[in-house]
Amino acid sequence: MRKSLxxxxxxxxxxxxxxxxxxxLAYVLFGSIRPxxxxxxxxxxxxxxxxxxxxxxxxFERAPLLRQMLNSxxxxxxxxxxxxxxxxxxxYAIVFGGFRRPGLILGLYLVTMMIxxxxxxxxxxxxxxxxxxxxxxxxxxxxxxxxxxxxFLLRQSFLSxxxxxxxxxxxxxxxxxxxxxxxxxxxxxxTVMTVTLVSAIAAWNGYLWPLLVTESPAARTVQVGVKxxxxxxxxxxxxxxxxxxxxxxxxxxxxxxGQRFLARGLTEGAVK
Amino acid sequence: xxxxxxxxxxxIRRRRRGPRVWALLFLAPSVIAIFSFDYWPLLRTGFxxxxxxxxxxxxxxxxxxxxxxxMIEDADFWKTLGIxxxxxxxxxxxxxxxxxxxxxxxxxxxxxxxVFRASVLIPMAVSTAVAxxxxxxxxxxxxxxxxxxxxxxxxxxxxxxxxxxxxxxxxIVVDVWTALGxxxxxxxxxxxxxxxxxxxxxxxxxxxFWRRTTSITLPLITPTLFFIVVTQSIQALREFTIINVLTGxxxxxxxxxxxxxxxxxxxxxxxxxxxxxxxxxxxxxxxxALTAIQFGVLERRVNYR
Numbered sequence: 001m002r003k004s005l006x007x008x009x010x011x012x013x014x015x016x017x018x019x020x021x022x023x024x025l026a027y028v029l030f031g032s033i034r035p036x037x038x039x040x041x042x043x044x045x046x047x048x049x050x051x052x053x054x055x056x057x058x059x060f061e062r063a064p065l066l067r068q069m070l071n072s073x074x075x076x077x078x079x080x081x082x083x084x085x086x087x088x089x090x091x092y093a094i095v096f097g098g099f100r101r102p103g104l105i106l107g108l109y110l111v112t113m114m115i116x117x118x119x120x121x122x123x124x125x126x127x128x129x130x131x132x133x134x135x136x137x138x139x140x141x142x143x144x145x146x147x148x149x150x151x152f153l154l155r156q157s158f159l160s161x162x163x164x165x166x167x168x169x170x171x172x173x174x175x176x177x178x179x180x181x182x183x184x185x186x187x188x189x190x191t192v193m194t195v196t197l198v199s200a201i202a203a204w205n206g207y208l209w210p211l212l213v214t215e216s217p218a219a220r221t222v223q224v225g226v227k228x229x230x231x232x233x234x235x236x237x238x239x240x241x242x243x244x245x246x247x248x249x250x251x252x253x254x255x256x257x258g259q260r261f262l263a264r265g266l267t268e269g270a271v272k
Numbered sequence: 273x274x275x276x277x278x279x280x281x282x283x284i285r286r287r288r289r290g291p292r293v294w295a296l297l298f299l300a301p302s303v304i305a306i307f308s309f310d311y312w313p314l315l316r317t318g319f320x321x322x323x324x325x326x327x328x329x330x331x332x333x334x335x336x337x338x339x340x341x342x343m344i345e346d347a348d349f350w351k352t353l354g355i356x357x358x359x360x361x362x363x364x365x366x367x368x369x370x371x372x373x374x375x376x377x378x379x380x381x382x383x384x385x386x387v388f389r390a391s392v393l394i395p396m397a398v399s400t401a402v403a404x405x406x407x408x409x410x411x412x413x414x415x416x417x418x419x420x421x422x423x424x425x426x427x428x429x430x431x432x433x434x435x436x437x438x439x440x441x442x443x444i445v446v447d448v449w450t451a452l453g454x455x456x457x458x459x460x461x462x463x464x465x466x467x468x469x470x471x472x473x474x475x476x477x478x479x480x481f482w483r484r485t486t487s488i489t490l491p492l493i494t495p496t497l498f499f500i501v502v503t504q505s506i507q508a509l510r511e512f513t514i515i516n517v518l519t520g521x522x523x524x525x526x527x528x529x530x531x532x533x534x535x536x537x538x539x540x541x542x543x544x545x546x547x548x549x550x551x552x553x554x555x556x557x558x559x560x561a562l563t564a565i566q567f568g569v570l571e572r573r574v575n576y577r
Contacts, residue, residue, distance in 0.1 A: 010377050017374055018388040024406040027417055031409070041415030043424055075312065089298035097295025098417065105299065110566040112310040114541060114563050118510050118531045119552040122538045122545050123313030146305035163573060176294045191555065192346045205399035207513040211537065213428060227517060244402050255397035262396070266457055 032056070033242040038220040038238030055238030057247065059229060065246060067248050068108055068225035071137055072204055073250075075221055079141035084196050086146045091154035096166070107156060109148040117143075121212060128213050139213040140221060141203065146152050148196040153265065155189035158184065194265040197258040201251055223245050291401035313358050314556075320549035329543035339550040347549075349533070356529040359447075360508040361384070361458055366448045367504050368497060371455035376485060379463035389460075396453030404517030407446045408433070411518075435517055436526040441443060444528050446514050451507070455500055460567070463489070503567040 024108060030048045031038045032055050039045055059065060090109070091167060094102045117124075123164045124143055133139040170181050210221040215223070233240035255262060321339055323331035343349050370491065378389050411418045411432035419429045432442040470488060512531045515521060518559070521528035521536065528536075530551060538548035 007382060010380065010382060014374075014377055014385050014388040015381075018391040021449070022391050022394055024403070024410055024449065025398065027410060028406045039385075039412075039415055040422060042419060045411070045417050045420065080478055086302040087538055088514065090302040093291075093295040093298035094510060097291050097298070099291045099295065100490070109302070109306060112306050113312050115553060116506075116510050116559050118534065119510060119556045120310070120313035120317055122534070122548050122552065123316035124309055125538075126316070126545075127308070127313065134440075143305075143309040145309075146302035155505055157492075175293070177297075180551070180573055207399070207401045207402070208516075208535075211516075223399055227405065230408070238487070248398050248402050251399060252397040259393070263457060 028241050030242050032236070032238060032245050036238060038241055044129070045219055045221075053064060055236075055242035057241040058236055059233075059246065062149060062233060063225055063243065064220075065222070065225060065229070068220050068222045069246070069250075071140075071220065072219075072222040074137055075141045075206070075210075076203040078143050078202050079139075080196060080199045082141070082145045083147045083150055083199045084192065087150035087154055088180070088185070088192070090146070090151045091158055092176075094151070095158040096107065096176070096179075106152070109146075109151050111148075113148045114229055118208065121208065124209075125212050134213060135215045135219050139220065140206070140210045143209065144203070145210045147195075150199060151197055153191055156190070157188045161187065190261065190264070191257040192246060193258070194261040197254060197261050200255055201262075204251055204254075216240040282373040288477075296562070299334045317354045317549045317552050317556075320545050320551055323546050324365070325379075325544050325546045329545060331545065340544040343547065343550050349463070351397045351525070352382055352486075352528050352530055352533045354524075355527065356509065359444065359511075359527075359529055361442045361506055362440070363447045363508045363511075366444055367451055367455050368500060370448055371459050371547065374452070375456050375459035375463060376489070379460055392456050393453040395449055395451075396457075397451075400450050400513040401517055404446055407442075407449070408518055411442055436524050439519055439523060439526045442514055443518055446518060447508065447511060450514065453505060455504070458496055458500060459493065464534055466492050498569065502562055504564050507554060509558055509562075530558075 014048075027045060029251075031045065032049050033048065033053075035050045035052045036054070038055055053209045082175070093099075094105050099105060106203075128134055128139045131139075133142070165183060166186075169183050174182065205223060206221065207227075209225045213223045214220050214224065217228070220228070226240075229243045230240040313389065320331060322334055322336060324335045324338070326332035361507075374392055378385060379393070384395050398406075411419075411430065413419060413434060414423075414429050417434070418432055422428065431438055433439055459490060460565050466489065471484065471490070509529075510531060511529065515527050515532055515533075521529045521532040533553045534548050534555065537544050537551060
């Protein structure tokens, strides 16, 4: 009896915690579909009351959201593609390249993890200006063409690759390219997936850097775009809330589909 | 970092000495990238910090340590540093306490609680900018839900983002929320890996939940707690998005952290790259110090084994 009472208390506590955690998103969602006014300023804002698409229509009307979503999608594809490609090549070279001190090369990459992007934004901003890339999508993704984190994770997984298979493949005459794409990558797919997902979500969610190197609404990425929409939608609060929902849908899908890989990516770097 | 690659691929090592040509080619793209956008800008930041900046934002002559002297003599800089440290400590402590308050009961794996487990991870699916804007809606004066609730329970408008006494706390609340998925996930992983027998032994001894937690569970997950404290301290020092979206550093500079200062000095209308770069180097030093602590402690832990 006492035990089941304790269970019920714990269950209730967790239920309340879960509700509080999802409250901000529920509030935004309910507001985005509530007939005008989107926010009533009463406790009714806690629950959905009525339904309308008008705030979404208004959001797309007020800001070039579609264009900005496309921009962000292009940034995600370019940045993730580049990052995964350069990281796979680098990790492969570090592990199988026959270097005398592979640890030193890895260190060269890992040191960059200690240099916060926030401390180098001014210098990078000037570089982008000098390259004539300001206000272009290339400026948004090019600084992230390499990733020490991805190289590290991939290197760890390449290290555990069975040496016998490597030798058998080499004896069969497989060159480095063939070995990489036919044997190594298929067998280390979970890590490649993790690296790809983490990189894609980070690319979609980028804020400070795209804010700095883009200027025109048509070149903005979606995170910056939705902030502008929100700032300007003071009298049309529903449009701002609807914008938040639209912007979040891609990452919510990615996180749900890839949660297994993401959990690995997050805990991998942690202390064992 | 312990290097094990030499042991894992001995056969390749033996057959040929020195790197292969293809390996150098494979390294080239990422090496070019990190030199262009990590090492070079670092040097350039150092250079800029010794330069005065003219009206057009161009470096206009060597001024030695003048930018640093001006920074140290600026009372606002010390205020900014104080706010940065307060934000960091407040944020990290809250993240650990809230993380444990959620992860400990979740780790009991009661029937029917897996849905709660999933919902606590939801903040991970939302970008920091979106989270900040969602909370800005909640914290809207008088009509936002937070003030509506405050009024409903007999209080008055709090001024979440407009009162200089509350604004930093509001920013911390949002920061804790955005990191919730990460902290809970890590803590759950650590708690799940504790050997069940340890608890069974404690149960036999009649240890109650609280005592069991403080004297068995927490010591066993110290490495994870330490990891969270260090990574989240670094994260807090670097936090830009939440503050930019919520308060922009205001009201009356009450949420102006070092990163906001770096941004404002260079892009807030003045284009003083010298002052901005000097502050960037302070940020770098703080983060290097935290990283050094992390590796120092890890090293000792490894040696004890």
